[in-house]
Amino acid sequence: MRTRIGIIACLAIMYSYAQEVVQPGPAPVKIATDQYHGTLVEDAYRNLENLEDPTVITWMKDHAAHARSTLDAIPGRKNLMDKFYEFDQRQSSRVTDARITENQQYYYLKLRPEDDNGKLYYRDGYEGEEILVFDPEEYKSGEGLNHVISDFFPDHKGEKIALFISPNGSENAELIVIDKKGRQLDQAIDRCATFLASWLPGDTSFIYLRFNSSDLKDVNRQMHMKAYIHTVGTPEASDIVYFSSTTQPEIQMAAEEIPVAWYSESSNRVFAVLSTVDRSLKAYMTENLGMEPSHNWATVSTPEDHVKTLDANDREIYYLSFKDAPNFKILKTPLDQPDLSRAVTVVPESADEIIEDFRLTSDGLYYSTIRNGVEARVYFLARDAAEPKRLDLPFAAGNASLSNINATSPEIWISITGWTSPNKRYRYFPESDRFVHQQLSALAEYPELANLVVKEVTVSSHDGVEVPVSIIHQKDVSLNGANPTLLYGYGSYGISITPFFSPIILNFVVHDGIFVVPHVRGGGELGDAWHRAGQKLQKPNTWKDAIAAAEYLIENKYTSAKNLGIWGGSAGGIFVGRSITERPDLFAVAIPAVGAMNPVRMEQTPNGPVNTPEFGTVTDPEEFKGLVEMDAYLHLEKGTQYPATLITAGMNDPRVIAWQPAKFAAKMQAYNGGDKPVLFWTDFETGHGIGNSKSKSFQDFADVFSFTLWQTGHPGFQPAQKLEKN
Numbered sequence: 001m002r003t004r005i006g007i008i009a010c011l012a013i014m015y016s017y018a019q020e021v022v023q024p025g026p027a028p029v030k031i032a033t034d035q036y037h038g039t040l041v042e043d044a045y046r047n048l049e050n051l052e053d054p055t056v057i058t059w060m061k062d063h064a065a066h067a068r069s070t071l072d073a074i075p076g077r078k079n080l081m082d083k084f085y086e087f088d089q090r091q092s093s094r095v096t097d098a099r100i101t102e103n104q105q106y107y108y109l110k111l112r113p114e115d116d117n118g119k120l121y122y123r124d125g126y127e128g129e130e131i132l133v134f135d136p137e138e139y140k141s142g143e144g145l146n147h148v149i150s151d152f153f154p155d156h157k158g159e160k161i162a163l164f165i166s167p168n169g170s171e172n173a174e175l176i177v178i179d180k181k182g183r184q185l186d187q188a189i190d191r192c193a194t195f196l197a198s199w200l201p202g203d204t205s206f207i208y209l210r211f212n213s214s215d216l217k218d219v220n221r222q223m224h225m226k227a228y229i230h231t232v233g234t235p236e237a238s239d240i241v242y243f244s245s246t247t248q249p250e251i252q253m254a255a256e257e258i259p260v261a262w263y264s265e266s267s268n269r270v271f272a273v274l275s276t277v278d279r280s281l282k283a284y285m286t287e288n289l290g291m292e293p294s295h296n297w298a299t300v301s302t303p304e305d306h307v308k309t310l311d312a313n314d315r316e317i318y319y320l321s322f323k324d325a326p327n328f329k330i331l332k333t334p335l336d337q338p339d340l341s342r343a344v345t346v347v348p349e350s351a352d353e354i355i356e357d358f359r360l361t362s363d364g365l366y367y368s369t370i371r372n373g374v375e376a377r378v379y380f381l382a383r384d385a386a387e388p389k390r391l392d393l394p395f396a397a398g399n400a401s402l403s404n405i406n407a408t409s410p411e412i413w414i415s416i417t418g419w420t421s422p423n424k425r426y427r428y429f430p431e432s433d434r435f436v437h438q439q440l441s442a443l444a445e446y447p448e449l450a451n452l453v454v455k456e457v458t459v460s461s462h463d464g465v466e467v468p469v470s471i472i473h474q475k476d477v478s479l480n481g482a483n484p485t486l487l488y489g490y491g492s493y494g495i496s497i498t499p500f501f502s503p504i505i506l507n508f509v510v511h512d513g514i515f516v517v518p519h520v521r522g523g524g525e526l527g528d529a530w531h532r533a534g535q536k537l538q539k540p541n542t543w544k545d546a547i548a549a550a551e552y553l554i555e556n557k558y559t560s561a562k563n564l565g566i567w568g569g570s571a572g573g574i575f576v577g578r579s580i581t582e583r584p585d586l587f588a589v590a591i592p593a594v595g596a597m598n599p600v601r602m603e604q605t606p607n608g609p610v611n612t613p614e615f616g617t618v619t620d621p622e623e624f625k626g627l628v629e630m631d632a633y634l635h636l637e638k639g640t641q642y643p644a645t646l647i648t649a650g651m652n653d654p655r656v657i658a659w660q661p662a663k664f665a666a667k668m669q670a671y672n673g674g675d676k677p678v679l680f681w682t683d684f685e686t687g688h689g690i691g692n693s694k695s696k697s698f699q700d701f702a703d704v705f706s707f708t709l710w711q712t713g714h715p716g717f718q719p720a721q722k723l724e725k726n
Contacts, residue, residue: 002189003456004446005024006681007411009513012191013023018502020147020383021350022304022492023058023066024057024062024063024065024066024631025062025565026666026669026670027045027047027048027059027662027666027669027670028047028055028118029044029045029651029670030044030045030046030047031043031044031566032046033044036600036618036624037081037435037621037624038514038620039575039624039628041571041634042601043663044667044670045662045666045667046335047384048659048662048666049179049601049604049659049663049664050659051214051217051402051651051657051658052217053657056659056662058661059666060649060658060662060680061684063576063665063679063680063681063682064680064681064682064683064684066679067646067679067680067681068681070677070679071646071679071681071703071706071707074088074706074710074717075710075716075717075718075719076701076706076709076710076714076716076717077703077706077717079558079680080507080511080701080702080705080706081698081699081702083507083510084337084507084698084701085113085506085698087444087504087692088113088448089113089505090144090444090446091113091442091443091444092112092113092285092442092444093112093441093442094110094111094112094328094441094442095108095109095110095111095173095316095440095441096108096109096111096118096598097151097152098403099153099154099660100159100405100411101154101155101156101157101405102405102406103157103158103159104124104125104126104155105121105123105124105154105156105157105180106122106124106125106126106128107119107120107122107133107152107154107161108120108511109146109152110438112246115137115349116137116146116147116452116502116693116694116695117136117137117146117147117148117149117693117694117695118136119132119133119134119135119136119149119393120133120134120135120149120161120163120576121133122158123181126438128184130383131628132182133137133161133178133180133181134149134178135141135183136149136165137716139165143167145167145168145720146167146168146169146685146693146696147165147166147167148165148166148169148464148688148691148692148693149163149164149165149499150164150166150171150194150690150691151164151173151194151241152164152605153196153198153355155199155200155203155206156199156203157203158180158333159179159180159203160177160178160179160185160203160232161177161178161179162175162176162177162197162199162208163175163177163178163179164197165188166194166195166613166686166691168652168686168687169652169653169685169686169687169688169689169690169691169696170193170216170393170654170687170691171193171194171648171654171655171687171688171690171691172190172211172214172216172652173192173193173194174189174190174191174192175188175189175190175193175197175208175230176186176188176189177232177646179273181439182378183493185232185233185420185706186232186233186234186235187235188334189208189210189230189236189239189662190214191210191211191212192208192209192210192211193209193210193211193225193258194263195209195258195260195275196208196209196260197262198261198262199263200263200289200408201265201268201710203261204231205229205230205231205232205291206229206230206232206569207227207228207229207242207243207261207262207263207310208227208228208230208268208530209225209226209227209228209258209259209260209535210225210226210228211225212224214224216606216649216653216657216687217606217633218606218680219604219605219606219655220606221511221604221606221607221654222256222258222607222609223418223560223609224245224253224255224608225258225259225571226238226241226242226243226246226247226259227241227242227243227244227245227246227259227260227261227272228241228242228289228574229242229275231291234693236339238272240291240292240293242261243272243295243587244724245259245260245262246297247293248293248294248297248472249536250295251274251284251297253274254274255609256276256609256610256612257275257276257282257565257610258274258275258276258464258610259272259273259274260273260275261286262270262472263289263476263726264311264312264408265309265408266312266313266314266360266406266407266408266409267312267313267314267317267335268287268289268314269285269287269312269335270285270286270288270289271283271284271285271300271310271312272284272285272286272297274445275451275610275611276322276610276611276612277493277610277611277656278303278613279306279308279322279493279494279528279531280303280304280305280306280307280308280450281301281303281305281307281308281309281310281541282301282302282303283300283307283310283660284297284298284300284436285298285300285317285338286295286298289604290559293500295578298338299338300317300338300379301319301338301340303665304319304323305319305323305340305527306322306323306325307319307320307321307323307340308320308321308322308328309357309358311358311359311407311413312407313335313360313407313408314407314408314717315334315335315336315693316333316334317332317334317335317338318330318332318333318346318360318365318496319331319333319334319343319359320355320357320358320415321340322527322528325348325349326349326355326527326529326530326657327349327350327351327352327354327355327527327528328349328354328355328356328527329345329348329349329354329355330346330365330367330471330636331343331344331345331348332344332346333454333520333722334546335625342698346365346381347365347367347379347381347388349624350369350421351672352369352371353369353370353377354369354370354371354496354524354525354526354527355367355368355369356368356369356370356376356496357401357402358402359402359403359404359412360404360406360407361404361407361409361410361411361412362407362408362409362410363380363382363383363410363412364380364381364382364383364385364430364496364675365381365388366378366379366381366402366404366412366414367369367379367381367388367402368400368401368402369497370399370525371520371676372456372458372468372496372525372526373468373470373496373497373519373525373526374393374398374399374456374468374470374498374499374519374525375397375398376393376398376400376416376498376499376528377390377391377393377397378390378391378393378400378402378414379391380430380624381477383533388483389691390593391414391428391433392433393414393416393435394416394424394426394435394437395416395418395421395424396418397417397418397421397557398417398418398421398499399416399417399418399498399500399501399502400414400415400416400496401414401415401416401497402566402618403415411426411427411555412427412430413425413427413428413438414426414428414435415694417499417500417501418454418455418499418501419452419454419470419472419499419500420449420452420472420501420506421500421501422443422444422501422502422661423441423723424437424439424443425438425439425440425441425630425651426438426721427438427533442545446506449503449506449509449510451474451475451476451511451638452472452473452474452475452506452716453472453473453474453475453531454470454471454472455470455471456460456468456469456470456471457469457471457552458544459518459549459552460548460721461541461544461545461548462541462547462548463541463544465521465533466518466543467519467520467521467545467548468518468525469516469517469518469519469548469549469552470499470516470517470518470519471514471515471516471553471558472506472509472514472515472516473509473514473515473558473699474509476508476510476515477512477558477637479556479558479589480557481554481557481559481560481563482559482560482563483512483513483514483516483558483559483563483565484511484512484513484514484522484559484563484565484569484709484712484713484714485513485514485516485553485558485564485565485712486508486513486514486515486516486565486589486704486708487516487517487518487546487549487550487560487564487565487566487567487568488516488517488518488566488567489517489518489542489546489551489568489575489576490520490522490523490569490570490571490572490575491520491521491522491534491542491543491546491571491572491573491574492522492523492542492567492572492574492614492615493522493524493531493571493614494523494524494528494530494531495523496519496523496524496525497517497519497525498525501719504697504698504701505701505706507701508705508708508709510707511705511714511716512714513705513708513714514553514558516549516553516558518545518546518548518549518707520534520542520543520546520549520575521533521534521538521541521542521545521546522535522539522541522575524536525552526643533612535615535627535716536614536615536616536623536626537616537622537625538626538631539574539625539626539628539629539630540578542574542578542630543575543580543582545579546579547582547583550564550579550583550586550587551568553676554586557577561585561586561587561588562588562712562713563588563713564587564588564589564712565587565588565589565591565643565708565711565712566580566587566589566591566643567590567591567593567704567708568591568592568593568595568654569593569594569595569598569689570655571595571596571614572592572593572595573592573593573594573595573596573597573632573656573660573661573675574595574596574599574632575590575630575632576590576591576592576595576596576632576651577590577635577664578630578632579596580632580642580643581632581635581636581637582635584640584641584643588641588643588644588645588711588712589643589644589646589707589711589712590642590643590644591645591647591648591704591707591708592632592645592647592648592661592664592686593689593700593704594649594653594656594661594689595647595648595656595660595661595664596656596657597631597632597633597660597661597663597664598628598632598634598660598663598664599627599629599631599632599634600618600624600627600628601633601660602615602627602660603617603618605656605657605660606657607655607657609656609657613709615627615630629710630642632664633664633667635662636664636667636668636671637671638671638673639671639673639703640672640673640674641670641672642668642671642672642673642674642676642678643676643711644676644677644678644707644711645668645676645677645678645679646662646679646680646681646703646704646707647660647664647665647668647678647679647680647681648661648681648682648683648700648703649680649681649682649683650682650683650686650687650688650689651683651684651685651686651687652684652685652686652687653686653687653688654687654688655687655688656688658682661680661682662680662682665680666680676711677711679707681703
C-alpha cells in the first residue's frame with residue numbers, strides 16, 4: 001500500500017506543479033456481522049454507510065482530492081479534453097428529447113458548443129422560427145448550483161410546459177409550469193420524480209409523482225409514493241392525491257411499487273402502472289377523468305401477462321408481451337374489454353428478431369426489431385393489412401428509434417444510427433413509401449473516424465452459449481496483443497446496448513485503442529430469455545460472459561492482460577466488480593462507475609427495494625445466495641493483486657448510494673496485494689451521471705480514458721521519467 005500510494009503521490013507532484021498531495025489514510029475498520037438464513041456475513045466497513053458521520057465524509061473528501069490530483073496529472077489527459085471540445089465545436093447544435101404536440105408545436109432541448117447544459121427551445125412546425133423558452137443556467141443562479149432540465153412535458157396545444165429542474169445531478173427535481181415565452185405561472189413544487197407530468201383534458205391540470213422526502217439518503221423516500229393532480233395557478237398544498245395505496249386500497253399496492261398514471265388522449269382514458277424494475281407490468285385503466293380519485297379501475301394487465309409496454313387508440317389497446325414469446329409479440333384487445341386471455345396476436349414472435357418497441361398512428365402500427373443486438377429493422381402494419389411491411393431504411397442501422405405524436409395522428413419519425421454512423425432523423429410517409437430527412441441536430445464531419453471498422457463476432461462463454469461481441473478499432477490495427485483495449489458492459493434489467501454513435505467515446509479508438517462491447521446475459525439483446533439468464537441466481541452469467549470476451553480478445557491477439565481494461569456503471573458495477581474479483585489476472589484496469597458494489601446491502605438504500613425483482617431479496621434464502629454471489633465487495637480477498645482501479649461515486653446519487661462504492665474502495669485498498677493504484681473519486685457536486693453538465697461529462701470520460709491509457713502503457717500517457725518505488 002505505501003509503495004502504491006507513494007508512486008501516485010510522486011506522479012501528482014511532478015505533473016500538477018501545485019501543492020503537495022496529502023496521502024489519504026485508510027478507512028477505519030469497524031466489523032459488523034449479519035446473519036442471513038444461518039449464514040454469517042462479516043462487513044468490515046459498515047461504518048462507511050453513515051454518510052452523516054463527519055469522519056466518513058472527511059475520508060471520502062481526502063480520497064477524492066487525491067484521486068482528482070492524480071487523474072489531472074496524467075500526461076495526455078489535457079489533450080483528450082482538448083479533443084473533446086474540438087469535436088464538440090464541430091457540431092453547431094445537438095438536439096435531444098423533441099416533443100411535438102398535436103398542432104405541430106415543437107419543444108426540444110438544444111446544446112450548443114458555448115452551452116454547458118441543454119436549454120429548452122420552441123418552434124411552430126418543423127421549419128418554424130426557433131425561440132429560446134428556458135435557460136436552466138439562469139434558474140436560481142445565485143445559489144451556485146448546476147441546474148439542469150431533467151424533463152419537460154408540453155400540454156396538448158403547446159401553450160404551457162411542465163418543467164422538471166434538478167440541481168447537481170440529484171434527480172430531486174423542482175416542478176414549475178411556464179408558458180411558451182418562459183414565464184413561470186405558479187410556484188415550484190419540490191421533491192418531484194421526473195417520470196411523467198401528464199396533462200389532463202382542458203390543459204389546466206396534470207398528474208405528477210412526488211417523493212416522500214428530499215433527503216436522498218432517506219430509506220423511505222420511495223415507499224408508498226403518490227401520484228397527484230395539480231391545477232395550474234393553485235398552491236401545491238391543494239393538490240389532490242389521485243393514485244396511491246391510500247386512495248385505491250382495493251388495488252393492494254406494495255410499498256415499493258411506484259404508482260405512475262397518465263392521460264391517453266387517443267383513448268380518452270387514464271392509464272396507470274405500478275412500477276418497479278420488473279418488466280411485467282401491473283396496469284390499470286379508468287374512464288373517470290375528474291379531479292377526484294377513481295375507484296373504478298379496470299385491470300389491463302397482470303404480472304402473469306408479461307406485458308412490457310402498452311398503448312391505445314380510440315378502439316383498442318396494444319401490448320408488447322413476452323408471455324410464451326421471449327422474443328416478444330404484439331397483442332391487442334378491445335379498449336372496453338381489456339381481457340388478455342382473449343387477445344388477438346397482431347405481430348407474432350420472430351425466431352431471430354427481438355421486437356424492441358412500437359408506435360401507433362392513424363395509419364397503423366410501426367414497430368422496430370433488433371437482430372443479435374446490433375442490426376435494427378423497422379416494420380409497418382397498415383390498418384386492415386394482413387401482413388407487416390419491412391421498411392427499406394435509408395442506411396443500414398444498428399439502432400432505430402420511433403417517435404410519434406399520438407395514435408390518432410399520422411406522423412411517424414424514425415431515427416437511425418450505428419457505431420460509426422451519426423444519428424439521422426427521418427419522417428416517413430407510408431402512402432408514398434418515402435423517407436424525408438428532417439434533422440434537428442446539426443450534422444458534423446469527423447474525418448478521424450473514417451478509418452474505423454466494426455467487427456461483430458460471437459464468443460463461446462463458460463457454458464457453451466454464444467455471446468455477441470462488438471469490436472471497434474482502426475483499420476490498420478496490428479493484432480500483436482499490444483493494443484490498449486476497453487471492455488464496456490452492463491447486463492441488467494433487460495437493457496440492450498445497441499449500437500450508438502459517440503465521437504467522444506470513439507476518441508479512445510482514435511488514440512490507438514480498441515473499444516469492445518460484449519452483449520452479456522442480463523441485457524435484452526437476445527430477448528427476454530437473455531435477460532433472465534443474467535438475473536438473480538443466474539447473474540454469474542453476466543460476468544462470466546465478460547470474462548469469456550476478455551479471453552477471446554487475448555487469444556486472438558487484439559490485446560493482452562496487461563493492456564486490457566473493463567468499464568461499466570451503475571448495475572454495470574456488478575459486471576466489472578465480479579469480473580475482476582473472479583479473474584484479476586485478466587485485466588490491467590477496472591473502472592466501476594457509480595457501481596452497485598455491495599448488493600447484499602442494497603435493500604438498505606432508498607432505491608434498493610424497487611430493485612429486488614431484478615437482483616433478489618435477502619429475505620429469500622435462495623435469492624440471498626444469488627446476492628452474495630454477485631457482491632463484489634464480499635468477494636475481495638486479502639493479498640490479491642488487483643488491476644489498477646478507478647472507483648467513482650456521486651454524493652447526490654439517488655440510484656446507487658455513495659457508500660456502496662466507498663465500501664468497495666476502502667476494502668480493495670486494504671486487501672490489494674499489488675502496487676497498482678486504487679483510486680476513489682467521489683464527486684460531491686453530481687449524482688448518478690444523469691443530468692451532468694457537458695463539462696462534467698467530458699471530465700468523466702477523460703478520467704476513464706486517460707486512466708486506462710496510462711495503466712495500459714500508451715506512450716502518450718506515461719510520466720516523462722520512471723519513478724522509483726518508495
